[in-house]
Amino acid sequence: MAMNPKQDCGRRIEDLSDFLDSGISADATHIAHCPQCQARLAGLRILSTAALDLMSDDEAQVVAEGTGWLDGMLTNLRMETRAGRSIPLSSGPFEELSETEGAVIAMVRAVGDSMGGVLIGRCRLVGDVTVAGAAVEVNINVSARYGYQLPSLAQELREAVAAELLVHTELNILAVNVAFTDLRPPLEDSVEELANDVNKDERP
């Protein structure tokens, strides 16, 4: 029995685990030549492989159960979507109109995502948007696809975002700042994947 030898070399399972994780040990020479340590290492390796297999099995089992359980959880979540700050809109004497910051940022995202080569990351409205007429800057992080001219892409995005904000908000936009924070190879699939996952109810 490897784990219960008659002559114990005194090395602990902890030390062998560490050796297995890191590949280094002050005791490496002993371990290399000790039958007991070698047998224990073999056992730990089998355990480690079986653990990975078991985890994949567990995950595959959950995938096979469909996505109904997750749909329910996500439905509960969506009701708690963050609205952000409240942005005032001009209104008559007996009413108070406003739109949420979350809605405006979602709009900026939609504008960017509809352009070829652009995927919007972080988007921030900088300035006191809760005060009508206050100066506001829009900071956008962008992931661009290879093969686009970045300066003209930035210009196009700035104009499209500014035009959309002009139509749908009364924000006093001083600037739309575009930062390219990521470049994607032509076949990167995050946009498609995002669109697919949002539109699909079930995995194949």
Next chain:
Amino acid sequence: MLAERAADGDAASFETLARRHGPLMRAYARRLTRSHDEADDVVQEALVTAWKDIGTLQDGAAVKAWMMRIVGHRAIDAGRRRKSHDNLDDQADPADRKPTPEQAAVASSARVALNHALARLPEEQRRCWVLKEFGGQSYDEIAEALGISAASVRGRLARARTMLVKEMEEWR
């Protein structure tokens, strides 16, 4: 990029992340809890926490490990709640645990052996081992989550591994 968008409150991006990692989170939670219902409560709580806190996530590339870490924490919380609410009569005897459907479906012999050995492990050891092997958490993270010392985590893990290797050898 998805994590960045989710951090900005983009529900669709968060949903994509949740769908990508949800099955693993559920599988992980099942290994850390006593029942499938409890596991789903844990995943639901983990998703709520993740959605609330994703703005604080610095490295978007680490989102999977981060979500798994949250599941680990919520599972430990659930275990504590269970302990403080349960009567002794309600405590399931680990030896009586019937294999769940996914356990019954496990095919390969090493996995069958591990699956059985895990079910027989004392809960504290099993939890440590699952947090380490499935959750990929460090000794320090596990120690902090469980409120014990890193040395205790090391000891528990060593005992768990010794037991598991032994039982797997006997199985063959």
